[in-house]
Amino acid sequence: MSAPTRTRRWLTICAAVTVSTLVGIPAGQASPGGAGKPFGARELADTARHRVQDARSTGARPFAAAEDGDGGEAADEIAEGAAQYAEARTSPGTLRPGAYTAAWNAMQALPQAGGRWRHVTKLPYDSDDPRYRDIDSNSSGGAGRVTGRTTALAADGDGYVYAGSAGGGVWRSSQGGGHWQPISDRLPSQSTGALALDGGRLWLATGEANTNADAYLGSGVYALSNPRYGAFTERDRVGGPELENTTIHQLRFAGGRVWAATSSGVWSHSSRTLTGAWKLEYAPNPDYLPGHPKASDPDAPYKNITNDVAVDPRHPSRVVLAVGWRSGDDYNGFYAKAADGSWQRLTTGLGDLPTAPDEVGSVTFARSADGSRYYAIDQSPTQLATNPDSSLAGVYVSRSGSPLGPWKRIADYQTLAKSGSALTDPGYMPGVQAWYNQFLQVDPADPEHVWAGLEEVFETRDGGANWSAPGPYWNFGFPCWSIDPSKRTGDCNATTHPDQHAVAVGRSHGRSYLYVGDDGGVYRRPTRGAADASGHATDWTSLNDGTIDTLQYYSVGVGQDRDFGGVAVNGGLQDNGQSILRGRDRVMGSNFGGDGGDTLTDPGNGCNIAQEYVYLALQVTQNCAVNDGSWLTDPSKATSYAVAPPDNRLGGAGARFIAPLAADGKDGNTWIAGGRHVWVQTHGYAIRSSDEWRNAFDLGAGHVATAVASSGGRVYAAWCGPCNNVGFARGIAVGNADGTGWHQLNLPVDGTVPNRYLSGFAVDPADADHVYLAVNGFSRHWTEGPGAGIGHVFESWNGGTSWKDVSANLPDAPADALLVLPGGGVALATDLGVVYRAPHRSGWEVVGDLPAVAVQQLKLGPDGKVYAATHGRGIWSVKAADLR
Template identity: 65%
Template sequence: MPTRQRRRLLLSAVTLTAIGLTTTQALAAPTAPPTAQTWQVRHQADVGKQHAQKVRGATASTAFSPKADAGAGDGGDEAENSAEGTAQYTEARTAPGVVAPGAYGAAWAQLRSTPRTDGNWTHVTDKPYNSDDPRYRDVNSNSSGGAGLVTGRITGIAADNDGYVYAGGANGGVFRSRTGGGHWEPIADKLPSLSTGTLDLDEGGRLWYATGESNTGATSYVGTGVYVLGDPKHGQFKPADRVGGPELESTIIHALRFGGGRAWAATSRGVWSHSTTDLSGPWTLEFAPNPEYLPGGSKAADPSAPYKNIANDIAIDPKDPSKVILAIGWRGGDSYNGFYGKAAEGSWQRVSSLGDLPTDAANVGNVTFARSADGSRYYAIDQSPDVMAHNPDTGLKGVYVSKSGSPSGPWTLIADKDKLKGSGSALQDPGYQPGIQAWYNQSLQVDPANPDHVYAGLEEVFETTDGGAKWATVGPYWNNGFPCWSIDPAKQTGDCSQTTHSDQHAVAFGAYQGKANVYVGNDGGIYRRPSAGQLDAWGHGKDWTPLNDGTIDTLQYYSVGVGKDPADRSGKGVIVSGGLQDNGESILRAHDKVMGSNFGGDGGDTLVNPANGCDIAEEYVYLDLWVTQNCATNDGSWTKDPSKATSYEVAPPDKDTNAARFIAPITSDPKDADTWVAGGQHVWVQHKGYAIRSGSEWTSAYDLGAGHVATAVATVNGTVYAGWCGPCNNQGFSRGIAVGRTDGTGWHQLNLPVEGTLPNRYISSFAVDEKDAQHVFVAFNGFSRTWTEGPGAGIGHVFETRDGGATWADVSANLPDVPATSVKILPNGALALGTDLAAFYRAPGTTDWRVLGRNLPTTSVQQLKLGPDGRLYAATFGRGIWSIDPRNLNEDNDNQD
C-alpha cells in the first residue's frame, strides 16, 4: 500500500493547485496516462548505501543477506519496507544460525499432546475492513486510495467454472467460496501450517495446497509440505492429506506444476517431483544446484545455505512433458542463477540461449511462468539481479512470450519497465517505477479461453488482450496522485474507479453463473473483475470488486491495543486497534459493523489508553510514531485547513537515523499511563502520554550502543528492561538486556554470556510484575539448539528472575519448542504466552503450561494485551485479532483435537 511518507507529502499541499493541478486540469478529460506526484522518499542515504551494497553483492556475501538487498536501489520506502520487514521477521526466528527441517513439525506434534484449558476464543476482526472509510480521512489514513475492503496478503488462488474459489493467506490458511468470491469458510485450519506458497486445481479437480509462503526467499520455517484435497467443494484439509513424507518441511514452495503424471515443486531447497496418482512415498529431489548446502550436506550450517538452492518456477512442454525448463536462482544474484534443462544423458545443464529471455546468471532472478490452455503460448516474467543492482527505478528485466508454446522458445520480449510505465501505471517517480519490487511482486496467468489474453502482476495489475503488443494498467497502485483524486467523503475513492490493493502475488481465472472472471491476490486480499472487463477514461479497470467481506480474515497484525469507547453509553464497550502489515492501523469501535483504517502504510506497534480508546499511539515503521486523541476521525477538512489535522508525528530521534528495528517496541507504565518507553538504539522516555505533540519531547534514558537496537521494552514504576540485538541476523548474532530507570539513572547491562542460562537468541518480550519490578519474565524467539545450528542457541523459551536479572530460571517446562513472541502476567498471577503455533497458559502456583482455550487458528500470536474489559486480546500474524476471558479458567485434559 502507499507509504505514509508519500501520503504526507502529497497531502501537505492543501489544494489541487498546490499539488500542481489546476481546476481545469482536474476536470479535463485525460489525453494521456496520468502521472503520480513526485513524492520524496524516506531514508535516501540508507537506500544509497544499500544500493552500493547490491552492486558489490553480485559476487560478495552481501548478496545472500536479506538486509543487504532490502530496498537496494529502489529509491522508495515500499520496497525497502517489504524486504526489511520480511528479513527481520525471519531473523527473529532463525538467529543465531540456520533452522534444520522438521522444527515446526516437531513443535506441532508436541502441541497436539499438550493439555488445554477450557474457554473459547472469540474472533474480534470478523468484520469487513474498509481502507476507504470516510470517517478517517486524516493526513495519515489510506482513505480514498481506492482499495476498498481489504484483508491480509493472499498468496494463492484457484478457481473453477462452477463458482468455487479458493484463496490462500500468507499465514492464514485456505478459504473457500461457493459463490464466485465472498461468503468464505476456512478449510485448512486443522493443518500444522497455514502459510500459503501456492494453490492449484489439477485436471481431476483436486486442490493442491503447497505450504511455505514464497515471498520471503530466506526463511526456513514456514511450510510443512504439500497437501491434496480430493473433494475441495465439500471437504477440509487434514494432516493425513500430506503428499509424501517430511521432505518438504521447513521449505518455501514457490510453484507447483503438473505434467507427465507428476507434480513438480519449485522450493527453497531445489526442485522436487512426486507422482500425482500414488500420493504416498517420498518426494524425489530432481535438481539442486548446490546440494552441499542442503540439510545434511557439508555446508548446511553455512549462513548463506538458505539462499543456495532456490528454485522459482518450472515450465513443462505441453507437447512433450519430458522436456522441462527450471528457473533457478536467488533474487539478489548468485553464480548458479539461470535456466536449466535435462541433457540427453539425463543430467541437468544450464540453458545457454532462449532468444530474448536472458540466460546469464546476472539477469535471471525471480521468474514466473504461465502456459496457455491450448498449449500455443508460454509467458514469463523475469526479475534481474543486475537490473536491481544498477537501475534505481526497477528490478524488472521484462515480460516474454514463447509463441511456439515450448518453454525452450524462442522467447520474445513483449514488455519492459518503460512499456508498462506508459500503459497507465501510477508509478512514474524516479526510484519507484513498474517492477521495483519484482523480487516480491509477481503473478502471471493466461485466460483459458484466449491465449493472447494475459494478466501480469507486479506492484500493479497489467492486462494485455493481444499477446503483449499493448498493455493496460487495469489495477493501478492507488488513486492518490491522479488528477481525478479527491478526498471528498461523499466520493469514497474520489473521481477514479476503484482499484485493487497494491503488491500482486496471485491470479486465476474462473466462472460463476456462466460469467468468466479474473481473480487477483495481493497485500490487501482478493479482488475480482469480469474477464471481459471494461476500462475507464484513464485506461484503468472500472469494474473491480473487493471480495474481502469480513468472512475471510487473513489480516497480519503486529500489535493490538484496547481501550474504553467514550461513545458507548453502557460504559462497557471497547475500541480495538492494531498495526498491520501493509494495511495501516485498523480501528473497531464498540458498535461498528465495519472496521476503519485511521493510519496508513504499514502499522507497527500500538498503544491505546485503556480509559479512552480514542487516545492512540501508532508506529509506522522504524519508530515513526504518531498520536491522536480523537481516534483520528476526520472528514478531510485538513485539506483546506492544515490545523484541522487530528494526528501528530511524535517520533523519537532514532527514527531519523534509522537506528531502530522495522517494528520497534513501545510501551507505557501500567502505574503511570503518561510515561512511555520506546526502543531504538536508545531507550527513549516521555512523560506527556497522549498529549505529546513533538518528537523533541522524548529524552534518551540510555544508549544501548552502536549497532544495537531494542527488540523488547517493559517498564513498571520507573524501572525499565530493554532487550536488544546487534548484529541481529545469524552472521555474528548477539543479544543483551539493559536495566535502568526512566530518569536515566542506574543503567547497566546484565551479564549474558553466549553459553549460559539464557539462550543466545532473539529477545521478544518482557512481563514485569506490577507489585515487584525485580520479578520479571522474558520470552525468547527462535528454536532451541535441537534445531538451530548456531552458537549458544540454548534451550528454553520463557525464563524468570526475582532479583532484577542477576539470576534466571528456565520456566519453559512442557512448552513445545517453538518461537515465543509475547509473555503477559495476568491479574491473578497466571502467565499467558503467545507463540508461532498457539497461545499458552500457566495457572498460578503451577509449573506446567496448557494450550489456552479453543477455536484459535494455528498461526503466529504476535502480541498479547489485556483490555479494560478483563479480556485477553491476541494479535495474530495472519488470522486477525481474537479475545478470550482468562478469568476462572479450568484445565481441560483433551489434546489439540
C-alpha cells in the first residue's frame, strides 16, 4: 500500500502479497483487483490527519481495516505484489519442471565454507509489545506472540501437534503445542501444502498451494512412519517424481488410496504401498501439463489447478473434485465420475452449491466424523472481479452426508459480518480474500459444530443457524479496546493473527482443542471454549513460543545498541511488520506493522531505523519507535515519520512492491531509493518529509528499479520494464548521487549479462568502479525465454562497462543479494541458502547448514557478523572472520 502507513493498522490487508504461484505463473495473470483508484501519499496523509482529529474528539481509534472505502487498494496490492515476486524468478519466460530440485542437489555437492550459523531470532516475537504503541505499529491489536505463516496442521489424541509452514518446513510438538522441533530440514523443499495423519503415518505434501507470491513449489509427498520421534528424509517420498514442481492443496484418504489436489490436476496413490508412480486421475486441460504441447503457454499454470477432493465415506467410489482457478476459467467446477468412468462436470443436482464456472473458485471441503454431514466453502471468481466487499460465495452443508448433495447455503459474507466480525466496513468484509484465506473443520464429537476460517475464525454450534466470530481480525474498533500500555489489549481478550489457512482438532491431557494456523503462526483454544457477549473467544493461547521460528523476512538491519549494549537487530517481515531485538531483550518487539519491506539501520545507533512498508512507503524513527500511545490524542507525539519518496504509490510503474533502498557505503546519511526514478536524500535518519528527496535520474517510462547501491556517491540502479515474460527487458543505469554523469549501460539481450531479473549489487568499498551483480531466475537450461543465458554472479572493474561471469561452480538457483566482506570475500544469498567465495579464489562454497530456505538479504553488522534474512526461518548470523 502507500505511504504513510500510519493511515491504518495493516496486519494483513496486503497480508499475502498474493496471486501468482511462484514458478511458471507469468505476470499479468493476477486475479482481478477492485475498482477503487489507488491512493497516493498526499491523499493518505490527509486521511490520516482527519482520522487522528476525529479520534481526539471522540476517543475512537482512528484507523479502520480498509482505508480506501471500496477495497480496490488492497486487491491491487495483492495482485501486483504477487506477480512481481514470481516474475523475478521466471522472466523472460516460463520455467520447466525440476529446476529447484536440481539446484538443491547441486547445493549439497558444494564444499563447506568455514563458520557456523547462529539463530538470532529463536525467541518469542510479541506483536503486542507495549513498548511500541507507536502510530505505525500494531501493538494492542491482540495477536500476541507470532511467527511466520502456517499453512497446514495435524493433531492426534495424545498431545502431538504438527505444523507446516509456508517456507520454514514442518514442526512437531509433543505437548499439545509449544516446545517445537523441526522435522523436515533434510528435504529439498521447506514449503508446506498439506499435512495429514493416516494409518499411523504423518503425510506431508510439499508446495504451498495458496498461489501467493512468496510460495514455493514442492518436491512431492512424503509419509513419515514414526512421526512422534522421527524426521523426514528423501527416502520417505511417496511414489516417483510425478508431483515435483507442483503445489498441493489437500490430501484426502478413502478406500485405501490417498488423493492429492494439486496445481497439475488430481492424482491418487495407494495409501498402503508407497512405492510406484502416482496416477493422474483428472486434469481438465492435460495439454498444458509439463511435457505436453501447450506447456510453454503463458496460461499453462492456471489450466489444471485443483483445490480439494470429497469422498462419500459410505461409498468411497463416489468422489467429487473441486477444480478451478480462483480468477475464473471455463473449466472451473465440480466433477464426478460418470458411468463410463470419465470425469464430468456437475451442472445440476447440487442444490445451493454453485455449478457455473464463474461462481466456482477456491473450494475447501470438510466432513463430519460420523459421515452424516459434508460442508464446503466456495469463493466466487465473479465476486472477486466485481464485488469490492468480499469474494465469498458462501458456506454450505450437505445434510445427506454425500458430496453429491443436495447442498444448502448456511452463511454468506453478510451473515458472517454480523456475527461479531471486525470487518464490517464496505470494501473489506469477511471473505474479501477468500481465495487465500480458507479452512473448514467439523468437531469430531458433533457434526453440527463447525469452524470456518477466512480472514477471521468463525464458529457455528448448530449447523449454521447461528454464527459467532471467536477469532476476530483484531481488537481495534471494539468498545473493549484501549491503547493503554499497562493493558496489552485494553479490556479485550487475545485473538488470533488474521488470515486463516490451517486447522486441526486434537486432544492433550484429556482435553479436546482446536488448533488454527494463519499468517501469524499457530493458536489453540478448547473445542468447547468460552466467549464473551460478542462471541469473541476469551481463551485463545498463542503457541508461538519462540521455539518455532518460521518468520518470513525480506530484510535485516543491524546497529549498535547504545542503551543496552551489543547490537539491535531488526527486519521487515511478510505480514508481521518489523521486528526489533535489542541488546538485553528476551522477547522481540514489533515497532512497525503490516508487511515489512526493505530496512536501513544506522550501524552506530540501532534505534535509527528506516522501514519500508511496500511501494517505498517509508517510515523513519530515531528512538526505535518506542511510544506509550500518546499520539492517539496528540499526533505530535508520534515517534515515527512518513518520508516516502515521490515515486511511492499503489501500483503502476512508480515502485515495485518490495522496492530497493540503500545507504551509501561511505556516507550513511546519503540514501538511494528506486522506483521509476532514482531518488536521493542526504539527511539520513533526520529526514522528516517526502519533499527532502530529489530526483537524480529518470529510468524511463515503463521502467522500475529492481536494485540500487551506492559508494562514495557513485550509484548503480538496475531496472526492468516490462518486468514480465511478455517483452521482458532489463538494464542498468549508473551515475552520481548529485544527479550528474548518469547514463544507461549497454546490456544487449545476447550479451554476457543474461536477460533476466537483476536482483542486487555489491560495490567494493575500496573502488566504486569494482562492482558485483546478482541475477535472479534460472539459466536457459530451465527457462524458456529469449536471452535467458547462463550465470548468476557477474563482476565489473570498470563501472559496468564490461562484465565477467564469475558464477563458476554456483548451483543454478535464483540469486537474491550480494555482500562484499572485508578482505575481498563475497557472500551470495540464494533461494536455497548462502554461498561464499573467498578472496583470490574462483570457486564457491556453501556456508553452514541452513535448511533449503530462501535468503533475501545479507548485511554486515558492526559486531563483525554477517546477518542473513531468510524468508521462512528467521534471521541468522555467522562471524565474517570464520569464513575462509
